[in-house]
Each structure stands twice: as structure tokens, then as C-alpha cells.
Amino acid sequence: MAVKACKACKHIVEGSSCPACGGREFADSFKGRVAIVQPEHSEVAKQLKHEKKGVFALKL
Ligand SMILES: [Zn+2]
Numbered sequence: 926m927a928v929k930a931c932k933a934c935k936h937i938v939e940g941s942s943c944p945a946c947g948g949r950e951f952a953d954s955f956k957g958r959v960a961i962v963q964p965e966h967s968e969v970a971k972q973l974k975h976e977k978k979g980v981f982a983l984k985l
Pocket residue numbers: 931932933934935936943944945946947948
């Protein structure tokens with residue numbers, strides 16, 4: 926199954942619903958991806974306003 930990005934939180938998703946926010950709207954194309962391992966210590970997570978672990982798209 927092709928990966929896609931959640932429109933609500935940009936989490937990279939392979940299933941039919943977003944594991945991070947439960948969203949069901951996805952973008953088929955996205956640019957870049959960033960893995961956030963420790964959101965509380967990550968500058969990237971702060972910039973993207975992500976508070977959860979996971980792999981996120983940079984741009985939809
Ligand atoms: Zn989501």
C-alpha cells in the first residue's frame with residue numbers, strides 16, 4: 926500500500942486512518958519526511974508543532 930500523509934497532522938500513514946490523530950483525509954503527494962523520536966527534545970517537533978512521535982511529512 927502506498928504511503929500518504931494525514932492532512933490534519935502530516936503524519937505519514939500506510940493504513941486507512943491516521944494513528945496519531947485518527948484523521949481519514951490524506952494527501953497522496955508530500956515533500957520530505959522527518960522522524961520525530963523525542964518530541965519533547967526536538968527542535969523540529971517544536972517548529973512543526975508536533976507533540977507525538979512518528980514520521981511526518983514536511984510539506985503537503
Ligand atoms: Zn493525523
